[in-house]
Amino acid sequence: xxxxxxxxxxxxxxxxxxxxxxxxxxxxxxxxxxxxxxxxxxxxxxxxxxxxxxxxxxxxxxxxxxxxxxxxxxxxxxxxxxxxxxxxxxxxxxxxxxxxxxxxxxxxxxxxxxxxxxxxxxxxxxxxxxxxxxxxxxxxxxxxxxxxxxxxxxxxxxxxxxxxxxxxxxxxxxxxxxxxxxxxxxxxxxxxxxxxxxxxxxxxxxxxxxxxxxxxxxxxxxxxxxxxxxxxxxxxxxxxxxxxxxxxxxxxxxxxxxxxxxxxxxxxxxxxxxxxxxxxxxxxxxxxxxxxxxxxxxxxxxxxxxxxxxxxxxxxxxxxxxxxxxxxxxxxxxxxxxxxxxxxxxxxxxxxxxxxxxxxxxxxxxxxxxxxxxxxxxxxxxxxxxxxxxxxxx
Amino acid sequence: xxxxxxxxxxxxxxxxxxxxxxxxxxxxxxxxxxxxxxxxxxxxxxxxxxxxxxxxxxxxxxxxxxxxxxxxxxxxxxxxxxxxxxxxxxxxxxxxxxxxxxxxxxxxxxxxxxxxxxxxxxxxxxxxxxxxxxxxxxxxxxxxxxxxxxxxxxxxxxxxxxxxxxxxxxxxxxxxxxxxxxxxxxxxxxxxxxxxxxxxxxxxxxxxxxxxxxxxxxxxxxxxxxxxxxxxxxxxxxxxxxxxxxxxxxxxxxxxxxxxxxxxxxxxxxxxxxxxxxxxxxxxxxxxxxxxxxxxxxxxxxxxxxxxxxxxxxxxxxxxxxxxxxxxxxxxxxxxxxxxxxxxxxxxxxxxxxxxxxxxxxxxxxxxxxxxxxxxxxxxxxxxxxxxxxxxxxxxx
Numbered sequence: 001x002x003x004x005x006x007x008x009x010x011x012x013x014x015x016x017x018x019x020x021x022x023x024x025x026x027x028x029x030x031x032x033x034x035x036x037x038x039x040x041x042x043x044x045x046x047x048x049x050x051x052x053x054x055x056x057x058x059x060x061x062x063x064x065x066x067x068x069x070x071x072x073x074x075x076x077x078x079x080x081x082x083x084x085x086x087x088x089x090x091x092x093x094x095x096x097x098x099x100x101x102x103x104x105x106x107x108x109x110x111x112x113x114x115x116x117x118x119x120x121x122x123x124x125x126x127x128x129x130x131x132x133x134x135x136x137x138x139x140x141x142x143x144x145x146x147x148x149x150x151x152x153x154x155x156x157x158x159x160x161x162x163x164x165x166x167x168x169x170x171x172x173x174x175x176x177x178x179x180x181x182x183x184x185x186x187x188x189x190x191x192x193x194x195x196x197x198x199x200x201x202x203x204x205x206x207x208x209x210x211x212x213x214x215x216x217x218x219x220x221x222x223x224x225x226x227x228x229x230x231x232x233x234x235x236x237x238x239x240x241x242x243x244x245x246x247x248x249x250x251x252x253x254x255x256x257x258x259x260x261x262x263x264x265x266x267x268x269x270x271x272x273x274x275x276x277x278x279x280x281x282x283x284x285x286x287x288x289x290x291x292x293x294x295x296x297x298x299x300x301x302x303x304x305x306x307x308x309x310x311x312x313x314x315x316x317x318x319x320x321x322x323x324x325x326x327x328x329x330x331x332x333x334x335x336x337x338x339x340x341x342x343x344x345x346x347x348x349x350x351x352x353x354x355x356x357x358x359x360x361x362x363x364x365x366x367x368x369x370x371x372x373x374x375x376x377x378x379x380x381x382x383x384x385x386x387x388x389x390x391x392x393x394x
Numbered sequence: 395x396x397x398x399x400x401x402x403x404x405x406x407x408x409x410x411x412x413x414x415x416x417x418x419x420x421x422x423x424x425x426x427x428x429x430x431x432x433x434x435x436x437x438x439x440x441x442x443x444x445x446x447x448x449x450x451x452x453x454x455x456x457x458x459x460x461x462x463x464x465x466x467x468x469x470x471x472x473x474x475x476x477x478x479x480x481x482x483x484x485x486x487x488x489x490x491x492x493x494x495x496x497x498x499x500x501x502x503x504x505x506x507x508x509x510x511x512x513x514x515x516x517x518x519x520x521x522x523x524x525x526x527x528x529x530x531x532x533x534x535x536x537x538x539x540x541x542x543x544x545x546x547x548x549x550x551x552x553x554x555x556x557x558x559x560x561x562x563x564x565x566x567x568x569x570x571x572x573x574x575x576x577x578x579x580x581x582x583x584x585x586x587x588x589x590x591x592x593x594x595x596x597x598x599x600x601x602x603x604x605x606x607x608x609x610x611x612x613x614x615x616x617x618x619x620x621x622x623x624x625x626x627x628x629x630x631x632x633x634x635x636x637x638x639x640x641x642x643x644x645x646x647x648x649x650x651x652x653x654x655x656x657x658x659x660x661x662x663x664x665x666x667x668x669x670x671x672x673x674x675x676x677x678x679x680x681x682x683x684x685x686x687x688x689x690x691x692x693x694x695x696x697x698x699x700x701x702x703x704x705x706x707x708x709x710x711x712x713x714x715x716x717x718x719x720x721x722x723x724x725x726x727x728x729x730x731x732x733x734x735x736x737x738x739x740x741x742x743x744x745x746x747x748x749x750x751x752x753x754x755x756x757x758x759x760x761x762x763x764x765x766x767x768x769x770x771x772x773x774x775x776x777x778x779x780x781x782x783x784x785x786x787x788x789x790x791x
Contacts, residue, residue, distance in 0.1 A: 057787040067790050069783045193774040196783065200599070203782040205695060207602035208647035217648075222694055241694070247731055248694075 023272070023340070023366055023388065024375075035263055035271035037163050037184050040080035048135075049088050053079065054095040055102055055148070057199075060159065062259055063266045063353055068192055069199065070159035070264075071098065071148070077264035078186045078288070079162025082146070084138040086168045092134040094126060099206045100199075101125035101150045104134060106164065107326065108144035108309055111136035117149045120225060125150050128210055141168045142309020143284040143328040145186065153255065153290070154198045157190050159264065161288035172311045173282065177303065177332045182282035183273055187323060187361060188264075188289035189257035189350065257291055260350040260360030267353070267362040268390045273343065274368045279335040287323045296320040296346040297365060299337045306330035320346055338367040339374070340388055357394055364388065427772040428461035430477070434524060436763035442754060452761075454482040455524045459494055465776055466499070469791035473498040475511075482526070486542045493549040502779060502789050505556040513550040513570050514589050517611045517638035518656055521688045521702035521725070523739040523763055528721055531684040531706030534634050534658055537617045538574040538586060541672030546573045551583060561785055566591045572617065589615040593638075597780035602647060609640035619677070621663060632677060634660045643687075650690040657683045667714045669748035682708035682719075701726040710747070717747025727765070735765040 022028060042049035058072035073079025084090055096102050103126055105117035115134050119125040126132045148160035163184045209223065224243050226232040232242070241248050262270045275281050282305075287293060301317040308328055321329055344351050344362045353359025379385035433456045438449040457479030466472050477494035481487040496509025515533040522528055526544035529535075539546035554568035569585040593611025596603070616631040624630050637657045644651040662679030669675050686704040690697055706721040725739035744756040777784050784790065 057783070059788055059790065069777075069787055069790065196777050196781075197774060200777070200781045200783055203786075204599060204602065207782075208695060211602065211604065211647055 022386075024368055024370070029274060029368070032272050032274070035265060035269070037078050037081035037186070037263065038076060040074070040082050042084075045091065047089055048091050049084055050091040050093065051082055052093045052095070053104070054097050055160065056097040058159070060264055061269070062190075062261060062264070063269050063359070066266075066353075068190075069196065071100075071102075071155055071199075072159050073162055076162075077159035079146070079160070081163045081165060081184060083165045083167065086138055086141045086166050088138040090134075090136055090138050093131060094134060095131045096126045096128055099128045099210060100155075100202055101127055101206070102155065102160070103132070103149045104146050105149040106134070106136065106144065106146050108140075108142070108328065109136065109164065109166075110139045119150050127213070128206070138166045140309060141166050141171075142306055142311075143184075143286065143330050144309050145286045145288055145328065147288060151198075151202065154195065154202070156288060157188065157255065157257070157290065158195050158199065159188075161186060161188065161286075163284065163286055165284070166309070173305045173330060173332070176315065177280050177282070177305065177334075179280040179282045179332065181274075181279070182284065183271070184284045184286070185262050185271070186264075186286045186288045187293050188261050188287075189291040190259040190261065190289075191255035191257045192259055194255035255290070257289070258352070258354055260289075260291070260345065260352070262361045262363060267351070267359045268392070270361060270363040272364045272366045273333070274366050275333065275335040276369045277335050277338045277367060281333050281335075283331050283333060285321070285323055285329045285331065287325050287327050290325055291350060292325065292347070293323045293350060293361065294320055294346040295323055295343065297333065297343045298341040299339060300333060300341065300365070302334075303332040304329060305332050333365065335367065338370055340367070340370065341365040356392070358391060423464055424773050424775075425462040425464040426775050428459070428463065428475075429770045429772075430457075430459035430461070430768065432457050432765070432767040434763060434765050436523065436761040439760045441758040441760070443756070449483055452483055454480050454485075455526070456480045457493065465791075468501075470499050470501045471776070473500070475509075481543060481545050485545070486540075487545060491545055491549070493545065496552075500779070502791065503558045505554075505558070507552065507554045507556075510549060510551050512548060513552060513572060513587070514554075514566070514568055514591060514613060514615065515547055516656065517591065517593065517613055517636055518609060518640055518654055520654055520656075520684060520686045520704060521700065522704065522723060523725060523737060523761055523765075527739070527741065528684055528704065528706050528723060530719055531658075531682045531708055531721060532656060534615055534617075534636065534660065535676040536572045537619050537632050537673065537676040538572050539672065539676070540575045541675070542575075543573075546575070549573070550587075553585075558779075561780075562594055562596060564591075564593050564595060585618065587615065587617045589613055591636075597785060599780055599782045600785065601642075602645070604642070604645040606642050606645070607639075608642050608652065609638065611638045612636065623665075632660070632663065634658055647695075648692055650692060652688050652690075654686045654688070655683065657681065662712060664712065667712065669710070669713065669717065669752060671752070675749075675752060678710045679712040680708055680710045682706065696729065696732065698729050699726070713748060715747045717749050718745070719749055719753075720744045733766055733768050737761075737763045737765060739763070 040051050042051050053073050055071060055073055056075060058070050058075045059067050060070045060077045061067045070077050094104055103117040103119050103123060114122050115136050116122040144164040146162050146164050148155035163186060220226050221235055221240050244250050259266055297319055301319050303315045303317055304312060305315045323329060343365050351358055351360045351362045376385045377387050435451060435453045438452050440448055457477055459475060459477035461473060461475040463471060463473040474497050475494050478490050478492045481491050494511050496507055496511045498507045520532055529544050529547055533547045536546045550573055551571040552568055554566060556564055556566040558564050568589050570587040571583050571585060572587050591611060591613035593609060595609045596605055613636045616633045619630060619632050621630040639655050641653045643653050660680045663677045666674055666678040669678055684706040686702050688702040691699040702725055704723045708719040710717045721743045723741045725737060727735045727737035729735050739761045741759045745753050
């Protein structure tokens with residue numbers, strides 16, 4: 001057997017192993033439902049909906065065979081979905097179980113400014129072992145998200161993001177497009193080497209800093225935190241070398257993502273969107289990463305109904321949407337063309353795992369009522385004629 | 395080139411060619427590439443009575459290391475390291491010594507190493523300017539050496555297996571071929587030293603966990619020498635026991651103090667009653683200790699200033715003529731920038747008894763040095779066994 005034969009056989013065996021048996025089986029659909037953010041249940045404190053979030057270091061499997069260390073809210077990447085009604089009084093208890101600093105920023109929400117979660121600007125960082133309580137009224141309506149705002153580049157890529165949905169009983173989208181099912185998709189991009197090396201370095205630094213803080217030895221230059229810009233300038237005049245200088249600790253280059261995830265998973269572990277012929281579904285798209293995504297749905301035009309959570313005055317149709325970092329879009333898909341259709345980033349560099357196509361944020365729109373006879377294609381020697389397969393090396 | 399050597403060389407060439415052919419048409423797995431460089435240049439002033447040697451520019455121990463590392467198909471990782479250094483002034487060695495040429499295969503709990511590298515003649519390192527500045531005290535001396543080259547005590551060909559228990563306990567067994575100068579041309583590259591070591595060691599990444607005990611270890615070494623009048627291998631072996639410890643006296647991130655100690659008990663040969671040459675020095679029963687106390691000031695989370703005081707003492711209890719060696723070394727290094735230090739070291743050595751004949755009565759040396767040392771990794775792909783993530787948050791192969 002040549003090496004190529006061996007690789008081909010291995011790929012075929014892997015594909016057979018990864019094939020989810022039957023995309024239309026109930027067990028497959030149940031497994032798929034776990035690939036969407038789990039809803040966090042609130043407790044009632046009077047008329048306030050109280051949620052509990054904690055952050056800890058967790059291991060996440062991005063794709064079969066690839067596990068990484070992540071920062072995870074409630075041991076989930078993405079964090080659990082917070083779903084409230086417009087006007088609800090909300091309280092979020094946030095407990096830091098790591099040795100790193102964190103905050104939570106409520107992206108797109110009109111919270112009181114001291115609840116905005118920006119360290120040293122709206123609040124002090126939530127340090128190891130500390131708890132911070134965020135309180136706000138759920139406004140405005142729509143699809144939003146939350147994320148850590150400490151070391152944002154690193155902490156967001158590491159998994160510290162989750163969806164925040166503000167519902168309205170008088171939902172304008174539902175009125176126009178009555179739907180039963182909806183899906184939340186959080187996109188992200190990861191430079192795994194940057195994550196690993198920086199978290200390790202940050203953990204080491206924080207072990208030092210925590211010791212000093214506990215002993216009341218906060219040092220402005222050491223921690224690179226100054227009360228005013230004038231104070232920093234004075235320190236620089238006196239010889240202080242800020243950390244962004246190349247002779248201190250500025251890295252040689254910025255993070256370069258080479259893993260792309262939807263709901264914390266890369267193809268072939270990405271979720272699928274199930275639909276029935278004649279059904280309308282709502283899909284909430286959130287870009288919680290650093291890269292732009294040009295999301296394209298095969299075989300359909302979809303309706304853009306909300307931009308950053310705000311209902312657009314006049315929904316319009318398209319089949320490719322540009323999802324920039326920090327943006328959210330709500331789209332409506334109508335089940336008008338049965339089949340199994342791919343839904344993916346058309347910047348195909350992001351449909352790769354470690355540079356290999358296919359991978360990344362490749363997923364599918366699956367008509368669960370697709371007739372049996374339409375699920376078969378011409379067979380290939382050694383494989384059955386059921387589709388889809390799981391291909392890993394094209 | 396002798397025919398036998400030529401035919402032996404042809405085997406790896408053939409294997410390489412086969413591998414090369416097999417890979418034609420396939421993209422290669424890109425390895426991690428590690429570059430380590432250390433430059434030490436010093437001006438040495440020697441105040442030995444009767445005229446010592448002064449060196450305008452001593453760049454010995456300057457070295458360059460190149461490493462390649464990648465994941466294997468299992469959970470193991472494979473590494474190749476090639477490195478060279480400039481030997482000491484006046485060395486009998488070639489101008490450039492390939493001191494590191496080895497391959498290593500490792501997983502979470504096992505390390506296998508084969509090739510040329512640092513031999514297990516010492517268990518810990520000490521804060522001296524150069525690694526061999528106190529080699530009479532810090533290392534088991536190579537009994538096959540002429541004593542001309544300190545590198546003989548540091549580098550050799552080894553095969554080593556290490557098992558790690560519970561992240562911090564290491565059991566190692568090793569066989570070594572120490573450089574043999576007792577033969578004009580070395581014909582045999584078989585084992586001439588064997589050893590076993592066990593140590594508890596806190597990983598470097600956890601140094602700020604502020605534990606007092608940082609390292610403690612013991613090793614048993616045997617050099618397979620010839621000994622006239624003895625035929626049993628055990629009787630012929632020159633045995634020694636090494637004990638080491640590192641204590642964090644004040645594990646403070648700004649003002650850090652630690653203490654290092656190592657004792658070597660060379661059981662020696664009972665018939666060696668006097669030291670007339672280097673062979674006697676290595677074979678005489680001896681007890682050597684070396685202790686360092688180090689202060690490290692870390693400004694802005696980086697080392698800024700280090701000062702260390704070290705004392706070594708070696709005694710030879712079986713000699714007819716009471717003999718001993720002493721060394722007092724003080725040094726200080728100031729960090730001029732990341733990786734770049736300026737330093738000064740003062741060493742005083744005193745010998746008594748038979749050692750006076752061999753190494754002089756006493757010597758004082760002052761060295762002014764610049765040191766540049768880097769470690770750079772390209773194509774980072776996976777985490778180290780001893781990273782904080784792997785140690786404290788579950789190991790990922």
